[in-house]
Amino acid sequence: MADAILGYPFRRFFWSPPIFREWSGSTALMDWLESPNANIFKINVPGLSKDEIKVQIEDGNILHIKGEGGKEEQHSKDTVLHVAERGTGKGNFSKEIELPENVKVDQIKAQVENGVLTIIVPKDTTHKSSKVRNINITSKL
Numbered sequence: 001m002a003d004a005i006l007g008y009p010f011r012r013f014f015w016s017p018p019i020f021r022e023w024s025g026s027t028a029l030m031d032w033l034e035s036p037n038a039n040i041f042k043i044n045v046p047g048l049s050k051d052e053i054k055v056q057i058e059d060g061n062i063l064h065i066k067g068e069g070g071k072e073e074q075h076s077k078d079t080v081l082h083v084a085e086r087g088t089g090k091g092n093f094s095k096e097i098e099l100p101e102n103v104k105v106d107q108i109k110a111q112v113e114n115g116v117l118t119i120i121v122p123k124d125t126t127h128k129s130s131k132v133r134n135i136n137i138t139s140k141l
Contacts, residue, residue, distance in 0.1 A: 028043055030043045037122060038121055038122045039100065039123070040121070041063075042116055042117070042118050043065060043095070043117045043119075044115060044116060045115060047069060048112070048115075049112070053065070053112060054068075061099045062097070062098055065093075066093070067093045068092050102123050103123055104123070104124050105121075107122045
């Protein structure tokens with residue numbers, strides 16, 4: 001019923017846990033694109049190497065992306081910091097995204113390049129039988 005009214009992914013805002021959760025103090029901004037063959041996530045991870053980023057699947061269809069940056073920059077006692085617009089260190093972040101049902105979780109690929117993490121989640125394009133099944137009605141049980 002929710003699909004008919006709101007459609008995926010909006011039904012989850014009202015009838016189940018959120019499709020997207022974020023704990024962040026960084027600039028790990030994300031774009032979620034959908035093509036006919038895949039869902040594509042692009043996340044800003046400036047200053048993080050591939051070793052500082054973890055991409056995992058939890059509970060079957062939850063994509064968990066986590067970044068843990070290095071330590072804060074240390075300044076000597078006689079140094080005065082006048083402006084700190086860049087922050088005091090690399091930001092840690094964590095994002096959880098509930099993936100649609102029609103994806104191939106065993107074929108997910110991730111790449112980090114020039115401060116952008118790209119995650120490609122291929123779609124399962126095989127036609128699945130409808131979840132609706134007609135029940136024959138008789139006059140007597």
